[in-house]
Amino acid sequence: MSNTESLRQRRPLVTGGKTIHDITLDVAGPTERWGSKGWWLGLATSKTILFGYIIAWTMVLTIGTKLVGINNRMDWGSFIVNFVFWVGIGHAGTLISAILFLFRQNWRTSINRAAEAMTVFAVSCAGIFPMLHTGRPWLAILWVFPYPNFRGPLWTNFRSPLMWDVFAVSTYATVSVLFWYMGMIPDLATLRDRAKHPVRKFFYSLFSMGWRGSMRHWVHYESAYMIFAALATPLVLSVHTIVSFDFAVSILPGWHTTIFPPYFVAGAIFSGFAMVVTLLVPARKLFHLEDYITLDHLETINKIILLTGSIVGFSYITEFFIAFYSGAPFEQFAFANRAFGPFGWAYWIMMSCNLITPQFFWFKAIRRSIPLMFLLSIFVNIGMWFERYVILVTLSRAFVMPQWGTYIMTLWDFAILIGSFGQFMTLFLLFCRVLPVCNMAEMKAFHPDTLRQIRESHDHD
Amino acid sequence: MTEQGILGYFDGPKAIILAARQMKKKNAFRKWDAFVPFPVHTLDEAMGIPASRLPWIVLLGGLSGLSFAIWFLSWTSAVNFPIWVGGKPMLSWPAWVPIFFELTVLLSAFANLGGMLLFCGLPFQVDKPLDLGFTDDKFALWIPESEPGFDAIRFETMLREAGAIEIRVVGKGDA
Numbered sequence: 001m002s003n004t005e006s007l008r009q010r011r012p013l014v015t016g017g018k019t020i021h022d023i024t025l026d027v028a029g030p031t032e033r034w035g036s037k038g039w040w041l042g043l044a045t046s047k048t049i050l051f052g053y054i055i056a057w058t059m060v061l062t063i064g065t066k067l068v069g070i071n072n073r074m075d076w077g078s079f080i081v082n083f084v085f086w087v088g089i090g091h092a093g094t095l096i097s098a099i100l101f102l103f104r105q106n107w108r109t110s111i112n113r114a115a116e117a118m119t120v121f122a123v124s125c126a127g128i129f130p131m132l133h134t135g136r137p138w139l140a141i142l143w144v145f146p147y148p149n150f151r152g153p154l155w156t157n158f159r160s161p162l163m164w165d166v167f168a169v170s171t172y173a174t175v176s177v178l179f180w181y182m183g184m185i186p187d188l189a190t191l192r193d194r195a196k197h198p199v200r201k202f203f204y205s206l207f208s209m210g211w212r213g214s215m216r217h218w219v220h221y222e223s224a225y226m227i228f229a230a231l232a233t234p235l236v237l238s239v240h241t242i243v244s245f246d247f248a249v250s251i252l253p254g255w256h257t258t259i260f261p262p263y264f265v266a267g268a269i270f271s272g273f274a275m276v277v278t279l280l281v282p283a284r285k286l287f288h289l290e291d292y293i294t295l296d297h298l299e300t301i302n303k304i305i306l307l308t309g310s311i312v313g314f315s316y317i318t319e320f321f322i323a324f325y326s327g328a329p330f331e332q333f334a335f336a337n338r339a340f341g342p343f344g345w346a347y348w349i350m351m352s353c354n355l356i357t358p359q360f361f362w363f364k365a366i367r368r369s370i371p372l373m374f375l376l377s378i379f380v381n382i383g384m385w386f387e388r389y390v391i392l393v394t395l396s397r398a399f400v401m402p403q404w405g406t407y408i409m410t411l412w413d414f415a416i417l418i419g420s421f422g423q424f425m426t427l428f429l430l431f432c433r434v435l436p437v438c439n440m441a442e443m444k445a446f447h448p449d450t451l452r453q454i455r456e457s458h459d460h461d
Numbered sequence: 462m463t464e465q466g467i468l469g470y471f472d473g474p475k476a477i478i479l480a481a482r483q484m485k486k487k488n489a490f491r492k493w494d495a496f497v498p499f500p501v502h503t504l505d506e507a508m509g510i511p512a513s514r515l516p517w518i519v520l521l522g523g524l525s526g527l528s529f530a531i532w533f534l535s536w537t538s539a540v541n542f543p544i545w546v547g548g549k550p551m552l553s554w555p556a557w558v559p560i561f562f563e564l565t566v567l568l569s570a571f572a573n574l575g576g577m578l579l580f581c582g583l584p585f586q587v588d589k590p591l592d593l594g595f596t597d598d599k600f601a602l603w604i605p606e607s608e609p610g611f612d613a614i615r616f617e618t619m620l621r622e623a624g625a626i627e628i629r630v631v632g633k634g635d636a
Contacts (some may be wrong), residue, residue, distance in 0.1 A: 019598070220513045238562060
């Protein structure tokens with residue numbers, strides 16, 4: 001083995017002497033057994049939170065947006081914060097499934113399925129918020145479709161960043177679902193072939209579309225997978241870029257900056273990877289996947305958190321410096337107000353969680369410590385929510401003083417924020433029991449034994 | 462529909478690649494196939510399966526998405542209900558680039574999944590799996606009856622010589 005190859009090979013991606021049949025057993029197992037106590041407990045908790053969520057937004061939609069904290073000055077409130085937060089979470093999944101695939105980062109094989117599921121569920125959580133934000137979604141339908149009047153249909157303004165966002169997020173949601181589903185077809189066929197119960201067999205047959213592992217099909221499958229990765233790569237970068245345009249294309253101080261697109265994308269990946277750690281640490285324990293989602297995987301994720309976290313931290317400092325250096329008084333005030341104004345506390349939570357927390361990952365011992373990485377990932381999640389909050393409350397003090405206002409989140413804001421986690425966790429826990437959590441076919445293809453056999457077959461030429 | 466043909470089982474990726482290579486030298490197989498639990502790289506070359514033409518379908522999908530976006534936005538903004546926004550010209554295409562991009566990607570993605578299923582003949586290919594182990598850990602070469610010059614005995618010996626650990630003749634009412 002040449003030197004570069006041994007560097008690339010690193011440690012085996014599947015440990016514990018598992019054969020490819022063991023991969024099938026271990027991954028398909030959780031879907032075939034009765035759920036463990038931990039799983040039921042988790043589901044019961046998330047379901048309860050989900051019910052609270054449904055009650056909360058039913059209240060807000062029926063009684064009106066007077067229940068939440070938005071007011072005339074702060075007409076964008078926690079719903080927008082939550083929307084940006086959840087869309088951001090989704091980005092890590094696409095990064096793992098698409099960008100790391102194009103870079104031939106084979107370690108992604110065992111975590112890509114769960115990460116893509118996270119993307120789909122996070123985007124589904126995000127999708128609720130613009131609807132809630134409109135206050136009366138049944139009337140907002142008229143805002144999306146051409147508005148009939150005497151002159152003809154009045155179309156929406158396609159030059160508006162809000163409209164770009166509608167296209168970006170809906171395309172992102174659709175492509176993520178298609179990519180996720182296509183990657184799952186062979187694994188669904190595995191579950192179908194193992195299914196005993198006729199109902200199970202029926203549904204897995206339906207969704208595996210008659211896949212039977214034909215090599216001729218695999219050739220098309222691999223081509224399609226590659227193309228999906230190539231499509232999703234620019235797409236994921238575009239989504240948070242366009243989300244950042246919602247702010248950056250306006251002319252408000254603190255929002256109207258060119259640094260927003262790259263800094264939003266880095267922040268999205270940063271928060272998403274933190275969520276991957278938050279989810280995978282308990283999931284690998286609960287479903288006994290320690291031999292597939294190894295400590296090496298988690299360590300690599302932590303390195304990405306360190307990198308993207310540093311980019312985000314650097315952006316905060318750059319943004320501050322440029323505001324000072326611009327000589328624009330409103331811009332300077334917006335930033336001074338951010339750090340030392342009435343919402344300074346939020347700014348410092350954001351700074352400490354996003355700038356300092358990831359720096360702990362310079363130490364290998366911390367990168368490889370399960371409890372510490374879990375704790376730090378929670379801090380990153382909190383910090384990234386506050387980043388969006390900080391950006392939003394900049395709105396409270398723009399230009400002239402008579403326009404100033406303040407923003408206080410009510411109980412309903414908090415209920416809906418916490419409730420969205422109930423939706424996310426419920427979907428994720430159900431996913432873990434119904435669909436294969438790891439990409440079995442891909443893990444078999446990157447099994448150390450498979451790689452050795454294919455290498456040996458080349459030597460026979 | 463009941464398929465007929467011969468299945469030759471092999472005990473791993475290496476065995477099946479070497480067998481396919483050896484058999485390909487003896488007979489120019491056209492219709493044969495392999496059933497494997499994961500994409501075995503180099504097996505497609507060994508069997509002479511051509512590369513997928515899927516990228517062309519995706520290109521078509523992407524171009525139709527892009528052209529639809531260009532037409533639709535120009536038509537709505539400049540023809541159907543021309544309206545001045547922010548002092549921009551009617552055909553202010555730079556402000557539409559994000560939507561052009563998104564619709565290109567969206568239609569490419571649909572073309573990609575649709576094209577893949579179309580090329581594979583899924584989901585309308587209703588043949589049952591010949592062995593439930595193919596999605597788990599079994600590897601086999603499949604020579605269907607439609608293979609030109611199909612000769613059960615000749616192909617069976619060929620598979621055996623190539624190192625098949627088990628041969629199964631799939632006949633009428635067997636699959």
